[in-house]
Amino acid sequence: MWGRILLLGLIGAGLILLSLKAFAAGDARxxxxxxxxxxxxxHAIGRTGTSPLAxxxxxxxxARRWPPEQLQEAFAEGVVTGHTAMPEFRFEPGxxxxxxxxxxxxxR
Incomplete structure (x- = not known):
């Protein structure tokens, strides 16, 4: 009996960890x-197409030029570029x- 309870507890903990990992990975949609x-x-935001602003x-x-993970800090502190046409953006952690x-x- 205790073996089953322990097994169910381990399975539950594993499922919780998997769901937390999926949550931390972000939602592409x-x-x-x-x-x-x-x-x-x-900017063009899809896999094809031209940007509205040339x-x-x-x-x-x-995304192909820089690994997306390298952009995390810029997204948190404010995306700033060398040209004035782009406004500064800051995003929340989620x-x-x-x-x-x-x-x-x-x-991909």
């Missing part, structure tokens, strides 16, 4: 929504995880 809302006015590289190009998950998807 939500990341795509954030990208559409915050970036889509200037000087703004498509997000897929950015939004960052979602954006990173979306950029990972674009790299």
């Amino acid at each position: 939500r990341g795509g929504e954030i990208a559409a809302d915050q970036c889509g006015r200037c 000087a703004a590289p498509p997000l897929r190009v950015i 939004e960052i995880d979602d954006l990173i998950a979306y950029l990972r998807r674009l790299r």
